[in-house]
Amino acid sequence: MQKDNRYSVLIWLLIVALFLSTGFNFYLVASRYKEVSPRQSAAVRDEDEEDDDEDASLAEELRLMRTMLARCQADHLRTDSLQTQARNARPLLRAPDRLVSIE
Numbered sequence: 001m002q003k004d005n006r007y008s009v010l011i012w013l014l015i016v017a018l019f020l021s022t023g024f025n026f027y028l029v030a031s032r033y034k035e036v037s038p039r040q041s042a043a044v045r046d047e048d049e050e051d052d053d054e055d056a057s058l059a060e061e062l063r064l065m066r067t068m069l070a071r072c073q074a075d076h077l078r079t080d081s082l083q084t085q086a087r088n089a090r091p092l093l094r095a096p097d098r099l100v101s102i103e
Helices: 002-032 038-093
Strands: none
Touching: none
16 A cells, blocks of 8 residues: 555656646746837847848858868869879889799
8 A cells, every 4th residue: 555655656746847847848938928128129130130240251251161171172182193193103114123922
């Protein structure tokens, strides 16, 4: 009998915790959607415009960084390909007089 009582108390505590959590979440969500005064809405619009300007400058900076990275990678690939061509051409330029087998 006591075992059933212990589980029922835990179940009731869980139910109460869920209701409190749900109520608190609804309270927080509802407080976001309160009426905003015209003064506050103008301030929010100004902040949004500043955020848009900041986003545009960040996008421009990102585009420039990508361009620089692409140029750097192209230069690196060009250098690697020239080195690879030079390495592949060396044996053709200096052919050994005799072949040595490694045993």
